[in-house]
Amino acid sequence: MTQPIIALHHVTKRYGDATILKNIDLTLEPGKFYTLLGPSGCGKTTILRTIAGFTDATDGDVLFAGDRINDVPANKRNVNTVFQDYALFPHMTVAENVAFGLTLKKRPKPEIAERVAQALKLVQLADYGDREISALSGGQQQRIAIARAIVMEPQVLLLDEPLSALDAKLRRQMQYELRDLQQRLGITFLFVTHDQEEALAMSDEIFVMSQGEVLQSGSPVDIYDEPINHFVADFIGESNILPGKMIADFQVAFGGHQFECADAGIPVNEAVEIVIRPEDLTLTDPANAKLTVTIDTQLFRGDYYEIAATDSLGNDWLIHSVNPAEDGESVGITFRPQDLHVMRFGEKEAEFDARLETYETEDESHDEP
Amino acid sequence: MKRHLANSYLVLVFIILYAPILFLIVYSFSQGDTMTNYHGFTWRHYQTLFSDARMLAIVANTLLVALLSSLIATFIGTLGALSINRTTKRVTRESLLTLNNVLMVSPDVIIGASFLIFFTMLKIPLGFGSVLMSHIAFEIPIVVLMVLPRLREMSTSMLDAAQDLGATTRQLLSRVIIPFISPGIFAGFFMALTYSLDDFAVTFFVTGNGFSTLSVEIYSRARQGINLEINALSGVMFLFSLLLVGGYYWIQQASQKRKHRKREVVS
Amino acid sequence: MTNRKTWLYFIPYGLWLALFVIAPVALIIYQSFFDLGHHFTVANYGTYFQSATYLKMTLNSVWYAFLITLFTVLISYPTAYFLHQLKHRQFWLLLVILPTWINILLKAYAFIGIFSQAGLANQFLTFIGIGPQQILFTNASFIFVATYIQIPFMILPIFNALDDLNPAFINASKDLGASAWQTFHRVIFPLTLPGVKAGVQAVFIPSLSLFMLTRLIGGNKVITLGTAIEEHFLTTMNWGMGSTIGVVLIVAMIIVMTLTGDQKPKGGTPR
Numbered sequence: 001m002t003q004p005i006i007a008l009h010h011v012t013k014r015y016g017d018a019t020i021l022k023n024i025d026l027t028l029e030p031g032k033f034y035t036l037l038g039p040s041g042c043g044k045t046t047i048l049r050t051i052a053g054f055t056d057a058t059d060g061d062v063l064f065a066g067d068r069i070n071d072v073p074a075n076k077r078n079v080n081t082v083f084q085d086y087a088l089f090p091h092m093t094v095a096e097n098v099a100f101g102l103t104l105k106k107r108p109k110p111e112i113a114e115r116v117a118q119a120l121k122l123v124q125l126a127d128y129g130d131r132e133i134s135a136l137s138g139g140q141q142q143r144i145a146i147a148r149a150i151v152m153e154p155q156v157l158l159l160d161e162p163l164s165a166l167d168a169k170l171r172r173q174m175q176y177e178l179r180d181l182q183q184r185l186g187i188t189f190l191f192v193t194h195d196q197e198e199a200l201a202m203s204d205e206i207f208v209m210s211q212g213e214v215l216q217s218g219s220p221v222d223i224y225d226e227p228i229n230h231f232v233a234d235f236i237g238e239s240n241i242l243p244g245k246m247i248a249d250f251q252v253a254f255g256g257h258q259f260e261c262a263d264a265g266i267p268v269n270e271a272v273e274i275v276i277r278p279e280d281l282t283l284t285d286p287a288n289a290k291l292t293v294t295i296d297t298q299l300f301r302g303d304y305y306e307i308a309a310t311d312s313l314g315n316d317w318l319i320h321s322v323n324p325a326e327d328g329e330s331v332g333i334t335f336r337p338q339d340l341h342v343m344r345f346g347e348k349e350a351e352f353d354a355r356l357e358t359y360e361t362e363d364e365s366h367d368e369p
Numbered sequence: 370m371k372r373h374l375a376n377s378y379l380v381l382v383f384i385i386l387y388a389p390i391l392f393l394i395v396y397s398f399s400q401g402d403t404m405t406n407y408h409g410f411t412w413r414h415y416q417t418l419f420s421d422a423r424m425l426a427i428v429a430n431t432l433l434v435a436l437l438s439s440l441i442a443t444f445i446g447t448l449g450a451l452s453i454n455r456t457t458k459r460v461t462r463e464s465l466l467t468l469n470n471v472l473m474v475s476p477d478v479i480i481g482a483s484f485l486i487f488f489t490m491l492k493i494p495l496g497f498g499s500v501l502m503s504h505i506a507f508e509i510p511i512v513v514l515m516v517l518p519r520l521r522e523m524s525t526s527m528l529d530a531a532q533d534l535g536a537t538t539r540q541l542l543s544r545v546i547i548p549f550i551s552p553g554i555f556a557g558f559f560m561a562l563t564y565s566l567d568d569f570a571v572t573f574f575v576t577g578n579g580f581s582t583l584s585v586e587i588y589s590r591a592r593q594g595i596n597l598e599i600n601a602l603s604g605v606m607f608l609f610s611l612l613l614v615g616g617y618y619w620i621q622q623a624s625q626k627r628k629h630r631k632r633e634v635v636s
Numbered sequence: 637m638t639n640r641k642t643w644l645y646f647i648p649y650g651l652w653l654a655l656f657v658i659a660p661v662a663l664i665i666y667q668s669f670f671d672l673g674h675h676f677t678v679a680n681y682g683t684y685f686q687s688a689t690y691l692k693m694t695l696n697s698v699w700y701a702f703l704i705t706l707f708t709v710l711i712s713y714p715t716a717y718f719l720h721q722l723k724h725r726q727f728w729l730l731l732v733i734l735p736t737w738i739n740i741l742l743k744a745y746a747f748i749g750i751f752s753q754a755g756l757a758n759q760f761l762t763f764i765g766i767g768p769q770q771i772l773f774t775n776a777s778f779i780f781v782a783t784y785i786q787i788p789f790m791i792l793p794i795f796n797a798l799d800d801l802n803p804a805f806i807n808a809s810k811d812l813g814a815s816a817w818q819t820f821h822r823v824i825f826p827l828t829l830p831g832v833k834a835g836v837q838a839v840f841i842p843s844l845s846l847f848m849l850t851r852l853i854g855g856n857k858v859i860t861l862g863t864a865i866e867e868h869f870l871t872t873m874n875w876g877m878g879s880t881i882g883v884v885l886i887v888a889m890i891i892v893m894t895l896t897g898d899q900k901p902k903g904g905t906p907r
Contacts, residue, residue: 375714392750404752444648476845482865592851
C-alpha cells in the first residue's frame with residue numbers, strides 16, 4: 001500500500017459546546033479524486049479547513065505524507081485551496097492573481113511568467129492574463145481560482161464547493177474539466193460538495209458525512225448501490241426505502257411478499273430496510289408482476305417519466321419509466337434480486353464491510369461466466 | 370407640472386446655497402471698500418492679499434498643519450481600523466467604535482475646551498504643536514470610519530486564500546490588505562484634510578497667541594468689520610476647493626487609467 | 637498564530653484613545669468641580685442650576701437649536717427628494733456638498749455683508765417697498781445663517797437614505813394600489829427616517845455650540861451653550877464654570893444621540 005498523502009487520525013473539532021467533527025479517521029492516497037459529500041453543516045468544510053490549516057483540530061492528528069502538520073501554519077503547507085467564492089484578489093489582474101503565490105516565494109520573473117502562462121493554458125484561459133477580475137464571468141473566475149492554486153504545484157488540491165455558484169450547464173461542463181485536470185496533473189483532489197450528482201460523477205472515492213461523522217466511504221458505484229443506512233440511501237440519488245424483515249440469507253420480505261435478494265449475513269427475522277432505486281423498477285402487466293401499485297401522479301422529466309404510486313399496504317413508490325402510465329391505473333412492477341439492497345439499522349461501516357466479506361467473494365466468483 | 374415645481378424648488382435652494390459665495394467673490398473685484406455697491410472691476414484686493422506677508426505666512430501654516438496632521442492621522446487611523454476589524458468579541462468592537470466616535474459627535478467647543486485643559490495640565494505650550502496634535506486627534510476617527518467599511522468588504526476567504534498561497538502576516542498586510550483598502554485610506558486622508566482646513570473652533574481654543582490658522586485669522590478680521598481682502602481670500606479659497614475636488618476626481622480617474630496602461634504593457 | 641505581533645499595531649491608536657478621547661472627557665468633568673481658586677467644590681453645578689440666567693440661556697440655546705434643526709429638515713427633505721430624482725444626481729449632490737468646503741467663517745462673513753445696513757438684503761427690502769430694517773445682530777439672522785450652514789449636512793444623509801431605498805418597495809406600494817402621496821408617507825418616508833435622524837444628529841448638537849455665529853451674526857444677543865463655554869474659557873478664565881456648562885452640553889448630546897439612535901428596525905430585514 002502506498003504512503004497516504006493526507007491522513008486524519010481521530011480528529012475532533014469543538015467550538016464551545018458544539019462538536020463539529022467527531023473522531024474523524026480518513027486517509028487520502030496520492031493521485032486520486034476524493035469527495036466529501038454531505039448536507040450543509042455536516043462538517044465537510046471544517047475537514048477541508050483543518051487540512052488547509054485555517055482551523056486547528058481540537059484533538060487528533062493531521063498528517064501530510066506521514067508527518068504531523070497540526071502546528072504548521074497555512075502559509076507553509078503544501079496544499080492549496082480553491083474557495084467557494086473563489087476569493088480572487090479584486091485589486092489584481094488575472095495574471096497577478098495567478099502569480100501571487102509565486103511572487104511571495106520570490107521565484108525568478110521568467111519562471112513566474114512561464115508557470116502562470118502554463119496554468120492559464122491548463123484552465124483554457126491563456127489569453128486572459130491582463131483582464132480585471134471584475135471583467136470575468138463566474139465560470140472564468142472559477143477557472144482562475146483553480147489556476148491560482150495549481151500554479152503552486154501542490155500535492156493536494158482542496159476544493160470547497162467550487163461549482164456551487166455556477167449554472168447547471170456550466171457545472172456539468174466543469175465536472176468533466178475538473179476530472180480531466182486531476183488526471184492530467186496526477187495530484188490528489190479533495191472536493192467538498194453537497195451535490196451528490198457532482199460527487200458521483202467525478203470521484204474515485206466518496207466520503208458521505210452527516211453531523212460531524214463519516215457515515216460511509218467507497219467508490220461512487222458502491223455507495224450508490226449499497227448505501228449503508230437510510231440517510232445515505234436517501235441523500236444519494238432517489239430511492240424507495242421500505243420497511244422489511246429478513247427471512248433467511250438472500251430472502252427478504254416487504255410490501256406483503258417475500259423476495260429473493262443479494263444480501264446475507266443478517267440474523268433471521270431482523271427488521272431491516274430495503275432500498276430500490278426508481279430506475280430499477282420496471283412497469284409491467286399485473287399478471288407477471290412482483291408487486292401491484294396504483295398510479296397517483298406522474299411528471300414528464302424529458303428522458304423519462306417520474307411516476308408516484310402507492311402499493312396495497314400504503315407504501316409510496318417512485319418509478320422511473322420510459323413509457324407513461326395512466327393516473328389511477330393499477331399496474332404491476334418488477335425488479336431483479338440484485339436491485340434490492342438490504343440495510344440493517346445502526347450498522348457501522350466496519351461491520352458492513354465485514355459482513356460483505358463473508359459472502360461477496362463467492363458471489364463474485366459466481367458472477368464470473 | 371409637478372416636475373417644474375420640483376425643479377424650481379431645487380433652483381431656489383441652489384441659489385440660496387451659492388448666492389453668499391458668489392456675493393463674496395463678486396465684491397472681491399469691486400473698487401470700493403464695502404460690500405454694498407459694486408464700484409467697478411479691480412485686482413487691487415488680490416494684490417493686497419498677495420503682498421500681505423502675515424496672511425501668506427498664515428496660509429502656509431494652515432496648509433502645513435493640514436497636510437502633516439492628515440498624514441499622521443491617516444497612518445494612526447488606518448492602524449486603528451485594522452485593530453478594530455480584528456476584534457472578534459462584539460462587545461470590544463462596539464465599545465471601541467463608540468470611543469472612536471466620541472470626537473465625531475462632540476461639539477467643537479467641547480473638544481477645544483477639553484484639549485485646552487489637557488494641554489495646560491501637561492504644560493504643553495500652546496502654538497503649532499498643540500494645534501497639530503489637536504488636528505491629528507479629531508481627524509483620526511474620520512479616517513477610521515472611511516477605512517472600516519472597506520475592511521469589512523474584504524472577505525475572509527480572500528485572506529485565507531493569500532495565506533493558502535504562502536503569504537506571511539506581513540505579506541498579507543502589504544500585498545493584499547493595504548492595496549485592497551487603499552481607496553478607503555485615500556478617502557480618509559482627503560476627509561482629514563478637509564476637516565483640518567475647515568476647523569475653526571478647536572484651533573481657536575488651543576492656538577495661543579503666537580500661532581494662527583486661516584479660520585482664526587478670518588474670525589478676528591471679520592469681527593473688525595468688512596475688509597475686501599477677505600473677499601479676495603474667499604475667491605482664492607473657492608478656487609482652491611474647486612481644484613481640490615477636481616484633483617480628487619482626477620487622481621481617481623488616473624489611478625484607474627494607470628492600471629489600464631500597466632495591463633497594456635504586460636500584454 | 638499571528639495575534640502576538642499584531643497587537644503592536646494597536647498601540648498608536650490605543651494611545652490616541654486614551655490621551656485624546658478618554659482623558660479630555662475625564663478632564664472636563666474633573667475641572668467642573670473646581671472654582672476660580674482651584675478648590676474642589678460642587679458650587680459650579682449649584683450656581684448653574686440656581687441661576688435663572690444660566691437656565692434661561694440653556695433653554696434658549698436648545699430652542700434655537702431646535703428651530704435651526706426644524707428649518708433645516710423642512711428645507712432639506714424636499715431638496716434631497718427632488719435631487720434624487722434627477723438624472724445626474726451624483727453630480728448635483730456634489731454641488732450641494734461643495735459649499736461645505738468653503739470655510740464656515742467666510743460664509744458667516746458673507747452674511748455680514750449681505751445683512752448690513754446698506755447690504756443686499758436691505759436693498760431688496762427697499763426695492764419691494766418695505767424699507768431697510770435692522771437684520772444683522774438679530775435672532776432671526778442667527779437662525780437664518782445657521783440654517784444656511786447646516787443644510788448640506790442634512791441633505792446628504794437623507795439623500796443617502798433615499799439612495800439605499802430599494803425601488804422595488806415603491807413599485808410594490810403602487811402595485812398594491814397606493815397613491816403617490818400614500819406611497820410617500822407610508823413607505824418612502826418611514827424607510828428614509830434613519831437618514832433624517834442621522835441629519836438631526838449632525839445638525840442639532842453643533843447648533844448648540846455655534847459660538848462664532850452668535851458673535852459675528854447674532855451680535856452677542858444670542859447666547860448659546862457654546863458661546864458661554866467659550867466666554868468662560870477664553871475671556872473670564874473661569875474654567876470650572878465653563879466645564880460645568882460643557883458637562884451640561886455633553887449630557888444634552890447624549891440625550892439627543894439616544895433619542896435619535898438607531899432603534900432596531902421593526903421586523904426582519906427582507907433579505
